Amino acid sequence: MADHYYAPEHLKGFATIAEGSPELAKKFFDYYGAVFAPGALTEREKALIALAVAHTVQCPYCIDAYTTESLQKGADLEQMTEAVHVACAIRGGASLVHGMQMKGHAEKAGM
């Protein structure tokens, strides 16, 4: 057992997750590959979305992987930073818009 969480080698060994359930792993990785193939969105656009989501779900593996992937799809630091700000804005905005719940409740409860 690892003596710490988030070991960098986990990312390289991700495919071995199939050992516990090859069928489910195959379904997942096939789906995953299809999701990131070029479609109505380009590979770069998908990589930048993934990078932003990685920051939202705070997954260090995904942040490493999609930083590299975004760079390799031709994105640069400015574009990647803007993508992270999009995640940040939605995350912050999501908190703030819940303030409407607070506000409505407060207005109902108050005089």
Next chain:
Amino acid sequence: MTETLQSRRVPLAHPERQLALLDDLPGDADFEAALARAGWSSLTPAPLEIFQINLGKLCNMTCRHCHVDAGPDRTDAMMSRQTIEACLSALDRTTAHTVDLTGGAPEIHPHFKYVVDEAVKRGKHVIDRCNLSVLLMQRNAGLAEWLGERGVEIVASLPHYRKRNTDAQRGDGAFDKSIEALRLLNAAGYGKGDPRRMLSLMMNPAGAFLAPSQGSIEKEWHTALARDFGITFDRLLALNNMPISRFLEWLVESGNLQSYMERLTSGFNPNAIAGLMCRNTISISWDGRLFDCDFNQMLDLDALPESPMTVHDFDFERWQARRVVTRRHCFGCTAGAGSSCGGATA
């Protein structure tokens, strides 16, 4: 400020130290075995198309990623007129349709214009591998027009269409100079769709990652350079950084060497093999030695025809019968979309 490995007298200035460093990395990175798994029992030449002459290592710039270890101090490595004559004589014995002039900065070689004129006279397509800033040197005033009059294609290095990545790799101020030189080339008729004034941009990643697929970013580059600077060009080429010379030193110092080599080896793309430049190119060094490519040249990995030869006793049949010399760095040309002096190969 970057200085050449040679001027700093560091161990990595020696090709054998570079090769040993790559060979000693852990992991399964046997290029010949990877070729064999892809069905290539040996890497054999294709018909010769490109006659690449490296005129020398003298350059007005000292970029951090330079695979040549070129710089302003490299007056030690300059092709002589006698070797140039031998190159032209060898050229006449080949099927090559293109003469590719590289360096260093080939334009500052004293016989650059002579080589261009001689190649043009022979009806060859001529490529000038240009760092852009060299065109701003006073001695090169009018050079863009001169090259245009001879139909010379310019392949210009530009890591990115924004300042940050370009200056990070080529030095502070390099981007502004590049833009000024590109405007000068546009003014000379380059980059406007005229096949006799072709302007190709060559990008390479500013870091330890693979080049993007050139097709996927070309439109964006056209749009961005036109929008931000009013610059046009004809095509974009993408090149992976080769883990040798000054880029190798940067990989070591930044702690990226192991992961970069893993990226190159895991990115091995069998579809990139057939188009590898070592198959259709002859690379000649400033001192007349023959190589399968410019990267092997910088590693002192001389080509191995059945019996040794130089450009002075060049024999085309023996050249075409050789096997290409490969080592671990070759994964740099087969990774991702493939990589060569002509861009992607897959």
